[in-house]
Amino acid sequence: MSQIIVAALYQFVALPDYRELRAALLDICISNGTRGTLLLAEEGINGTIAGTREGIDAVRAWLDLDERFDRLEYKESLMGTDSVPFYRMKVKLKKEIVTLGLPGISPKMKVGRYVKPEDWNDLILDPNTLVVDTRNSYEHEVGTFKGAVNPETKTFREFPNWATQNLDPTKHKKVAMFCTGGIRCEKATSYLLEQGFEEVYHLKGGILNYFDRVSHTDSTWEGECFVFDNRVTVNHKLEAGEFDQCHACRRPIKEADKSRSVFVMGVQCHHCVDEYSDQQKDCFRMRQLQIELAEARGESHIGMDVQELKERQTAVHRIRELRKKKQREFESNKAIDP
Numbered sequence: 001m002s003q004i005i006v007a008a009l010y011q012f013v014a015l016p017d018y019r020e021l022r023a024a025l026l027d028i029c030i031s032n033g034t035r036g037t038l039l040l041a042e043e044g045i046n047g048t049i050a051g052t053r054e055g056i057d058a059v060r061a062w063l064d065l066d067e068r069f070d071r072l073e074y075k076e077s078l079m080g081t082d083s084v085p086f087y088r089m090k091v092k093l094k095k096e097i098v099t100l101g102l103p104g105i106s107p108k109m110k111v112g113r114y115v116k117p118e119d120w121n122d123l124i125l126d127p128n129t130l131v132v133d134t135r136n137s138y139e140h141e142v143g144t145f146k147g148a149v150n151p152e153t154k155t156f157r158e159f160p161n162w163a164t165q166n167l168d169p170t171k172h173k174k175v176a177m178f179c180t181g182g183i184r185c186e187k188a189t190s191y192l193l194e195q196g197f198e199e200v201y202h203l204k205g206g207i208l209n210y211f212d213r214v215s216h217t218d219s220t221w222e223g224e225c226f227v228f229d230n231r232v233t234v235n236h237k238l239e240a241g242e243f244d245q246c247h248a249c250r251r252p253i254k255e256a257d258k259s260r261s262v263f264v265m266g267v268q269c270h271h272c273v274d275e276y277s278d279q280q281k282d283c284f285r286m287r288q289l290q291i292e293l294a295e296a297r298g299e300s301h302i303g304m305d306v307q308e309l310k311e312r313q314t315a316v317h318r319i320r321e322l323r324k325k326k327q328r329e330f331e332s333n334k335a336i337d338p
Contacts, residue, residue, distance in 0.1 A: 002052040004079035006229065007060070008208060010046040010097065010183045011072045012107040018042055019093055025062075026091040032058040035086035036229070039097045043106060045069070046097035046183055048229060050084050073182055075208050077238040085229035098183045101157045105191050112189025112200035115176070117213035120203055121220050123176050124148075129201075130167075132177045134159060134185045135226075138251045138271065142233055142243060143223025145178065156184055160191055169196040180225065182206035211236050226252055247291075248272055248284050266291065 015021065018040040025038065029049060034056060036049035049059060056076070063069045079085060115123055124131045124145060131148040133140045140150040151162040167175065175197060177185040185202040192200045203210060207225045216236040224233040224241035232252050233241030243252040247265070249272035257263060262273045266288025267281050276284070 002054075002082070004050055004082060004084055005053055005056045006048065006050045006077050006079060006085065006231075007056050007074065008048045008076075008181045009063075009072055009074045010044065010181060011069055012044040012097075012186070013068050013071070014108065015040065015042055015044060015068065022091050022093060026089065028062045029059055029089045029091070032056075034059055035084050035089045037086070037090045037092065039092050039094045041094045041097045043108070044097050045072075048086075048227075049089070050079065050086055050229065073205060075181060075205055075212065077208065077212075077234070079231070080239060083230075085231050098187055099155070099157055100160065100187055100191065102160060102191065105187065105194060107186050107190045110190050110193045111186060112177075112193065112202050114204040115201050116204055117210040120176075120178075120210060120214070121218065123201060124220065126174070129174045129176050130172045132167075132175060132188075134177050134179045134188045139180070139226040142226045142241075142252050143221060146220045146222055148178075159184075159188060163188075163192065163195070167192070167195075167197070169198065172197070174199045174201070176201040176203075178203040178207060178210075180206050180227065181208055208234075208238070211238050246271060247288065248281075249275065 021040055025040070029036075029038070032051065032055040034049045034051035036047060038045065038047035038049065045063075049056065051059075060074070063072065123129055124147065131145060133144050133148045133150055134156070136154060136156070137150060137152045140148075140152075144150070151159060151166070153159055153162055169192075175192060177188050177200070179185040179188075182203065182205045185206070189200045189202045205213075207221070208227075210219075210221070211225070211234070219236055221236060224235050224243065226233050226243075230245075231240040232245045233243040235241050243254060244258075245251070246253050246269035248268050251269065251271045253263075253269050253271070257270060258265075260270050263269050267284045268276065
């Protein structure tokens, strides 16, 4: 197999027909052997796919045929191996391509000032600039720009509440924000502008674009960058990093974390030990067993992600409750009419 290309892309653009786009987009991706996840919503497109050079080029060419994708924020990196970092190809329909949870906040209407990676260092080293990491807390802990504020959010939905409590347009005159590929910080600038902030900046193309355009010798980045594929993290050279991943919660973990007493391979780590029910953990154990059996047979295993496991567990629970209800009704009717 040819060397694998990973392509991250997004654009805020009006897509009133996004539901109709799904089938054609999924077909072009699958027919060209790409894997990953793309999100479609009325506000645009977002996601990451991986495949051969020919496969990625075919998907990009298909997108380019639609004039609406004329400002696609697009970034490629090389895997360095012939292994695709995703198990399958998905195209999902969403209310938002990045979930802030507030209607009316749209970079199509109002957006902060884009900053090229080459100009980013000068901006964030200015003592008058407040630098904010708009990613989740576990991403920040893996690596971030020197001096950046960690909002300590678990999801992007929590960012508006944090901003309301910690940012003040009368005090914070210059705010610079960043994220992995540029999409979260772009939407965050739209929110801050709505709240009365005037001088709001964001890193164009995100951290991955910064890694590509700025030499590691000139970098103000510290650590590695979490990515949403099987590489887990990448270093400044966009090479796979040193972190592994908890297969339950998908958060990054180090080899030392696997020695903690709470760690159970595929079931829980110190991050998520109290986050899942016993039923969910039983489901995780079954998945881990399937993975180990597949490896013993020399086969690859395409496991379910956490959301799929939750959905399946919910469905199973509903079926069980329905069966119990029918059994109670049957027994009640039997008692009335023996």
